[in-house]
Every structure is written in C-alpha cells, then in structure tokens.
Amino acid sequence: MEKSGSSKHLVNPDDVINNGKELLEAQAHLWNHIFSFANSVSLYSATQLGIPDIIHSLGHGKPITLSQLISSLPINHTKAPGIFRLMRILVHSGFFGLQKLSTSASDHEEEGYVLTDYSRLLLKDNPLNSAPFLLAMIDPLLTHPWHSLTTWFNNDDATPFATSHGKSLWELGAIDPKFNRMFNDAMGSDAQLVMKVLLQDEYRGVFDGLESLVDLAGGTGTVAKAISEAFPQTECIVFDQPHVVAHLEGAKNLKYVGGNMFEGIPPADAVFMKWIMHDWNDEDGLKLLKRCKDAITSRKSLSSSAGNKKGKVIIVDMVLENQKQDKASTQTQLLFDVMMLGLLPGKERTEKEWAKLFADAGFTHYKITPLGLRSLIEVYP
Template sequence: MGSKDTETSPDLILKGHAEILQHMFSFADSMALKSAVELHIADIIHSHNSPITLTQIASAISSTSPDITYLGRIMRFLVRRNIFTVHPPSDGAGETRYGLSYKSRWILHGTQKTLVPLLLMENHPQAMAPWHCFSQCVKEGGVAFEKAHGVEIWEFASRNPEFNKLFNDGMACTAAIHIESILQGYKDGFGSIGSLVDVGGGTGEMIGQIVKSHPHIKGINFDLPHVVSTAPVHHGVSHVGGDMFQAIPNADAIIMKWVLHDWGDEDCVKILKNCRKSVPPKTGKVIIIDLVLRPDRDDTLNDLGFAFDLLMMAHSSGGKERTELEWKQILEGGGFPKFKVITLPSTMSIIEAYHD
C-alpha cells in the first residue's frame, strides 16, 4: 500500500487522535508538578529518609484536614511521570508508600541545586498569560508579554516587586545549577582574567561563585538598578546598576548567561558592540553561556532547546534560541568574529568570542 493509504489508515488516525489529546493535556504535567512543589511533598518525604504513606504526607501538609483523595490522585499521576516512586505493601495489607526518584530531588526547597524557584516562576499565571497570545502575535506581530500585560517583562518586573522577586529567584537558581559545569568546562579560561563583568547578572550568584573559585578576579555584577538593589553581598563582587544598551563597565572580559537569547538580532548586535567598547582590544573577550540549537540532532536536551525558543517568544522582546550559524552572524555584527563553542553536559554551551 502507498504512503497515502498508510497515513489515512484507521489505526493511524486513532493514534493521531490519542497523540493530539496527549499534547492538548500536556499542561497537566506542569500543573501537577507545581502542586507538589507548593505542597512541599518532596520535602516531606525527604524529611523521613524513606518512603512514606499518603496519610503521613497529608498530615505534614496541613494541620487542618487535607483532601487525601485529591492528594492520592495527584501522586498517582506523578508516579506515572516518574517524579515519585511507589512501593505497594509487601504483604498486601497496609498502605502504599511513596518515595523520591532521581527527578523529585530537583523539587526540594532550599537546596543548592533546585528547580523550585524556576518552576514557580515559569508556571505563575502572570508568566503563563503570554503563551495564550501566540496566535495573536502571528496575526499582528508584536510582543506576547506586552499583549498579555500591557508592558514588556522588564518594565512589568520593575513595577511589581513580587513578580520581580519571583523572576530573580528563578534566574538565580539556574546560575546555581549550571555554575559547576561552567567552572569545570571553562576552568582554564578564567585564569588569565583580572576583572570580569557579569552583564545581566541578576543578584550576582554566578559572578559570586566564579570569584569564590578564582579569588584573583575582580567581579562586577551589572544589571538594571531595580535588580541589583535587592542583590546580597558577595565577597569580591561589586554591584553596578545600569543599562547594557547604554554602556557596560570596563573589564578584561564580559560574561553573559541567558542574556542574548532574550533579544532579537539587532539588539544583540548593540549589546555586543557595547561589550567591545568595554574590553581591551586583542585580549578582550566575551563569554556567552547560552543554548546552541542543533536542528540535525534528535535528543532530549536539544529538543528542550526548541521549547526554550518558544519561551523566548512568550517572555522576551524578539528573543530566540540560535543555531551556531546564527550566533556567528550576530557575533560578527558586534565585532567578535573569532569564536569557539565549548559544549557542556547540560542544555548550555559556552561561546568564547574575541575582538577582530
């Protein structure tokens, strides 16, 4: 039978129906996960150092009377997603117990490596609203976040302290997660740097860890004034408020993590040109920590990159994830034609770029 017959076979049509339904309800994954985070379920199990029953989880959630039926249905779903493990009673009596999996350790609160702040930020109703504006953006153009909230994300954050904290905490937790692989993957690159500016450094977690690991570096955390105003003290790091589109503090090198993907090509070139003015000729460099899309590869990490590209549509003004060729184009436009890509064991890569 030809391919046309195969594509319209009853079995394939039903398979397509089921898969479309699966995509339609994929939000159930993030909402169930968010509820587990808000209820501190992973922390409750972790505190017992072994799998525990629904009754034990429920009693720790609230001093009132939580609905154990709702809890059980959420846990059943998350077990199917391998967020938690399930341990039926060996003798057929007693209660089923629930434990942590390799995934659920990432939703513990207050640990050094946690995705909790990012998960709560990305799944907040204010952060989700722009996703509903994609079709409107296709028809009319414009910025999804602005269509949802009337202003772009940076202005929205400056006007809303609660969202600003949510956003900053989310970005800070990504720095904590990636810093080890950055320090390991670029350990030789930091040795020759005397001063380093973290452009868009948020509250300074990444530059703080870099300086801690390389005490000879004078660190400067550079971000918008309302961001650095809430930044804690990091030894060896000074906080500077400003606008990267206007001017960037001078240093031997500049580092940017998850910054350029927030902006369109024209804006990225402007930022890179300001970077070029701020670092010395010949030896000056920009260290970009960001995604490099590889359309020819089919794996989980690369596939995640294309989801992040849609996230940029939702939250940024013209931002996007880029292929190596697209990185080459904006780097050349900004005056950094020489570069190399260092792959990290995560979604991120290091792009080291030099003056011409």
C-alpha cells in the same frame, strides 16, 4: 465572489485516515499534545504543596505512604483522593518513585513514595534548589501570555507578554517588586546549578587568568559571587538594571553596578552573559555584542606591556541543532524557544545565526563547548 472565510475545501478522501488503528493513534498523539501542559501544572501544584520536602523530611530516605503524605499536607481533606492522582502522574513522569514498604505484619504489601534525582532538585534545603525556577515559569503572570499568542500574531505588540500585561517583562519587574523578586530568584536558582557545573575541572579553565569580569545583566549576582569566591584574584562586577541590584552588597572582589547595558558596559577582561543574548532580537543582540567588544578591548592591561589587552565574551545560551541530540533534548530546546517567543523579543539561535552575529559585531573567532541543553560559547575579538 465567495468570501474566503466561507469557502469550503473538502478534504481529499485519500488524505482521511480510514484505518481504525491509525485513526486512534493519530487521536492519541493529538491528546498527548493537548494535555501535556498538565505535566507542568501537576509538578507546579506538588511543589506549591511542598510534597518533595514532606517526603524528604518524613521519610528520611525511606518510602512514605499515601496516608502519611495526605495527613501532612495543608489541604482540605475531602480532596485527598486527588493527591493519589497527582502522585500517580508524577511517579509516571519519574519525579517520585514507588517502593515496597518493609512490613512483616501481613502479606499485604504496601507501597510508599520516595524522591528521585529530579524531585531532589526541588528540595528547599538543596543548594541547587530549582523550585524557584519552576514556580516562576508556571506562575500565571508568565503563563498568561501563552493565551495571547494568536492575538499577538495579529497586532503590533513586541511580545505576547506585552499583549497580556500592557508592558514588557522588564517594565513589569521595575514596578512590581513581588514579580521582580520571583523572577530574580528563578534566575538565581538556575545560576546556582550552572555555576556548580562551570566550576568543575572540565570547564573552569574558561575563567583562568582573568583579572576582571563583568557578569552582564547578572541579576542578583549568583554567577559573579561564585566566580569571585573561586577566583579571588578576579575583580567581578555584576551589572544589571538599577532596581535589580539596588541594596545588594558587594564583597572584597565583587561589586554591583546598576545601569542600562545598551548605554555602556564597564571595561573588563571578560564579559559573561548567561541567558542574555536569547532575550533580544538580532538588532539588539548585535548592539550588545558591539558594546561587549568595546568593554573587553578598551581595558589597559595591568600585566601586559603590549597596551590594550584583548579579552573575551563568555556566553551561556542554547545552540540549536549543534550536536547529535536525542529527540527529547531537541524538543526541550524548541519548547524553550517558543517560551521565549511568548515572553521576550529574543529567540534561541542555531550556530549559523550565532556565527553571523559574532562576525557582524567584529569578532574574529569563537569556540562552542556543549553544556547540557545549553552551550558555553567563548567569543574573541
């Protein structure tokens, strides 16, 4: 019998594109996908080189020329032509703009680079600086697992990350302080941006009236710090792995507690989880939700005479297919889900998948409020 590996199944001639134009279009689509990683690495390199900060500090809002940019860059100057090419794709993708310089000297109109809203998000002095997130996500430690995806499909490892590094992401963080810092800074930079939005009038009501809140697996505490400052009456606890919160100092209504969230969660009116549920598979996600339910129902209310007070769980995570989204947003969500496939045992979930988990954990109802690509989900016992 012929081995399946060596059998030949000729493609049906009807399935082969014969039309030259269609053939080239199919090839172009293929190339776009083959090379789309170059979008990430170009942005990564420009950020490592400090290009957004240089345009910001040299230009003061005015365009800076390619030669000004090159002379400020810490590069081998024989490589200068590469900077033009790097900038060309980043202008194309909207990270930088090109503006005419106002020169009266000649009719030769020179152009210069300016920042856009996207590259302003990468400035060191921007309190919402997203560069730590970009630099961590494209770091070889987090991108190497992509090359293990196919091997992982054939082995027993929990994640492609484990196939690449021999341990889980959390285990690597526990033994590699540099990786731990890079990852926590990345999370902190996202948390900063999310809190800027969540504390605006449209959303901040979600925290009203809470006497206490646990930011579960809250990293180095960016979320809890923002809530504790905006709501001085709310006692906030940041709960995370001991090596993440070690040496961090609390404040008046902010406390750091180290521990394993699967073993117990401090009681509070609310448990907040940003980017936690998507780290875990359904089995562990369910365990966590049950722990959260215990934590929010076991606290005796100081103000209520009705005995145990029932609180809520507040989740910030994606809900797939939850709204009429444009194609680009859906693609970003699906890319994020595949990123999770590479790094952790978790996944992004549809509303149906969320609802099943909430019901299985014994919650009675939930409310979803869209928050860009993610959602704010309030879950009630």
